[in-house]
Amino acid sequence: MPPKRTAAVLAAITVSALGLAALGGGPATARTAPDRASAPVVTRAALDPALVEGRGARVDFLEQEAENAATDGTVIGPDRTAYSLPAEASGRKAVRLAPGEYVEFTLPAAADAVTVRYSLPDAPGGGGITAPLDLTVGGKNRRTMTLTSQYSWLYNQYPFTNDPRAGLLHPDWWITECGCVPAATTPAPVITKPFRPHHMYDEQRLLLGRTHPAGAKVRLTVPAGSRADWTVIDLLDSQLVGAPHVETAAANVLLFGADPTGRRDSADALDRAIAFARRHRLPVYLPPGTYQVNRHVIVDQVTVTGAGSWYTTVKGKGVGFYGKEASAGGSRGVHLSRFAVEGDVRERVDTDQVNAIGGAMNDSTIDRMYLHHTKVGLWFDGPMRGVRVTDNVITDQIADGLNLHTGVTDSLVRDNFVRGTGDDGLAMWSEKTADARNTFDRNTVQTPTLANGIAVYGGADTTVSGNLVADPVREGSALHVGARFGAEPFTGSLRIADNTTVRAGTYELNWNIGLGAIWFYALDRSIDAADVRATGNAFLDSTYNAIMLVTDWPVKDTHRIENVHFEDTRVDGTGTSVVSARTAGSASFENVDARNVGAVGVNNCGSFNFPATGSEFGLVDHGGNDGGGTTGPWLAAWELPNTLTCDDRPPVVPPPPPARW
Template sequence: MTRRDWSRRSIAVTLGATLTAAWLLPAAAHGAPVVSVPTAAAADRGAPSPYTEYELEDGTYDGTLLETDATRTFGHTNFATESSGRKSVRLDSTGQYAEFTSTVSTNSIVVRNSIPDAPGGGGQEKTLSLYADGTFVQKLDLSSKHSWLYGSTDDPEGLTNTPGGDARRLFDESHALLDKTYPEGTTFRLQRDADDDAAYYVVDLVDLEQVAPPASKPEECASITEYGAVPDDGKDDTDAIQAAVTANQNGEIDCVWIPAGQWRQEQKILTDDPQDRGEYNQVGIRDVTIRGAGMWHSQLYSLTPPQDAGGINHPHEGNFGFDIDDNTKISDIAIFGSGTIRGGDGNAEGGVGLNGRFGKNTKITNVWIEHANVGTWVGRDYSNIPELWGPGDGLEFSGMRIRNTYADGINFTNGTHDSTVTDSSFRNTGDDALAVWASKYVKDPAVDVGHDNVFSNNTIQLPWRANGIAVYGGYGNRIENNLVSDTMNYPGIMLATDHDPVPFSGETLIANNGLYRTGGAFWNEDQEFGAITLFAQGSDIPGVTIRDTDIQDSTYDGIQFKTGGGAMPDVRISNVTISGSSNGSGILAMGGARGSATLTDVTISGSRDGDVLVEPGSQFVIDTGDAQATAGTRGSGQGQ
């Protein structure tokens, strides 16, 4: 069943003494979200950020404020829904602007923006003017090449780059190093001047960062320039990069240095397989260390769409970045892909920044990945060269900056275990920003299970498709101390048994997270998802603990137990605050849900459709202690 006809009578179980006074007000009185009091550990959430973010609608502007509708409708060329905080500013006329005053010093800027596609597709390049304290600084180069996907389907492979009808993925980002440092208190203005001639500009947010000078080459490293690479000349440096990496892998040099500069790369860096096993060469590098001068300084980029690259690259994995098999360290570089779509238009692909088996002792630190299909895909199917198979084990990702992808940010699959993603930021991913997929494409599904992986202290913003964080099967996986905001259509955090994973077992922990404006409607807008959703589509999801978490202004429910073929037994929910579930309930058990949950110190306020709601016919039992049961009605005025 869908949730489109939930106007019938249901049972609403309220939380007695744990409810705040705000719950006593009728739902109609909550035009603005109810702001909860964060838990004591809230200061520990999210990634430690080197940049400071500014919402342009919170500054001063001469333009049009765009605000989303009540249900944050997605997929219908809705700029405000795809905006941070669900608001942005549109500049239509010469002289219009958005400005703000900095609270930090900065020598760089990132602008999240949208400009129109070219009439026939393929994007266009335009400029926008940057001013500081009233003085012109420079033109910022904006592009719509990597945005604008069209189609009414929610199947990502069904979308197209050809203009027509509804569009989504409307935003991209422009970044620039400035010619000097501007002090705290500088008033920055983004202004449409006479020669800034896009039909319109939608500006959403700005990041300011004091970028350190380029790091110096470590004495033990050999530069890719020693192998023939030339910075900033627009020529393909793949052969030089590959030669340096191969020399390191063979023990001829101690590590590879990528100096400051723009380095064009049009083939994946990997290990050539003399046996030519499989249709594509899919042997990764091992025992390699690659270091750069900083992600703002040492930047690899591709201009060739992956499907047009040819050579030994797998079309899905693309023609840029690195294929990793074992014991590899990569740090302080950027990898910018050339993808524009995920699987549509004749199976065109966006490519993958980092992929492979990954093995043991692999550490990826301070790497910026943008315009890829997937930022990082960890794991290969056992069937792909079985003699080389092995799961990711003890991997460490930190300081990652993944932006504007067409699918996942980082996905741990194929039995990856005891691995971490920490202190990283993700924005505008086209599928799960972070995921553990305990897939069955392993040597032994009874043994090779995705387990004991940790996603902690990460900041996730604006996934334009799917979840902020997801776990599909396995055991011992933990989601801790993260901030997730503004999902377009799916939960902020989801545990699910779709995608046919190895079943859940043991404990899965969701602890000390903050979720803001998450959840949404998808699949032809027939399914509505909560901020945290448990979906036992097939096998059961046992052993779930949700604690020490703040959920605010959910598009639909705060916590949702979804109808499925499996059960969700003995869920423990404690010290959780849910406020302002604007089109749903604080906690919902759907009519086909099975299992149980125990609530301890749970505070719910401002839920439109009841604070704890168990649909008629549901076999899900919620223990609220001394709570009272009262009749409730699922609201019908949902604008659906």
């Protein structure tokens, strides 16, 4: 997602009393969890896998939430209030361990590797701490992991700071907490520090050294002498990695001077291996090891493969594999696979090119990579075409997971797992030149701490299908369609099909309203030139609305949202409404079934002129729109075609957990 700007207040007029408490708001609840039964509870995005069957990335690991495991620690949550540890946890719950306490998981299948998602406290002055975590399997084979919060804990206003003691970065911006612009307020408001802490979690992977059978007990224990006052465990992923991949007919980087111990810089050795491989039409092979690289490695017409992302790591400050700039023709025929890129990015500086993969790569593939601790996992600057990004794990980025930026066309992003980004998980941004004919398919995006799970900013003939998006934390949605950030118009078709969102729709700080699980936003221009079809989607346990369509206040009488069609949709649980419309225009609905709706089914404010003829936004009923909540059918006859029902801050009613339809 591009840099933020100061948001105008969306609506100066409301017809409702304040009802701003987020679902699960207030202090995180806590209780000591009883020992669980030994049977493992496997989830996907903290849900029964049956609820998301056929959606999201097809991954080779199994997820187990700590709150479902045996522990003598304390379960925190559920809570969706931003700036809290439960809110940033998968499923909005986790387990807090004091020194000496444990959480124990039962392996659901044979495994030789685990990933632990956790949080540690920050240092008092920022910068993070390190602390140990002991891991045993079956009470034996003890290993000590060294956890860190050096890559966690951002504070304050965009673009954030690592200093918890810092004053406001932008005292001339509107602050929701005081309902004021501090620089223009007398007396000056008191701003609690640390201000807006977020990005609290990190993850660490560990090879177990041998294969352990299903049913083995993996216990995580905080040693009694830990430096950390607490350690929060969110989840454990377990998998069977198997043996390293070997590439025999290849330019082995060890023959060109690369150091697999990571003590010496290997960037020049990689350049030599790549040059040799291009001349002799060979792939480049990185055997098991850690290779220190502190700059970009430029790749063009070459294959670079490792022994597997668990065995081969390229690590350093500024590390990245980049295609040539589009202005220089870009690179082509680049194939990167089977290694990890481990960066050292601890703050957000949008001008820094410290992404794991970047530049322009035409007719290229990126697959089976692990991208960690960089600014953006993959940021492609076009014009360019034909990149395929598949089967990657992208976690703990300071900004986006992936962004197709400026004229990227005919590209596919499929079966990627994205977790813990500091901005949009996956984005297409048609700045200056339109993206076109791109597809985001079968990806999983979890817990973006800012902005959206999947965002599309302009472009033509786009498909977003089969994805699973869960737990966005603040100022964003699971799925976002935005005419903003200088993007080119939406044209042709936009197909949003067969996606599932869960616990989505966050609180928008600048507007004091809850967003939808899917959110259309006309800021720079109308959204009316494309045929938009949202078909077969499921919106589960939405924090506020399931569907939201918004035009910004200064342009409310000039911009519209039109040609949007919702079909064959299921809404299982909303904190407020099924549809919230704060714009002129219209949308049609066919076979949209809803249950457990917290407020009236439709909040229709139109563009806030409240004409006697009704709302400026029309809801077109094409039939089959069934179900609702305590107020009756969600798309009641008296709400059609454009009856004003403007109450966009109603009390939030937490729905029951989603279940099979």
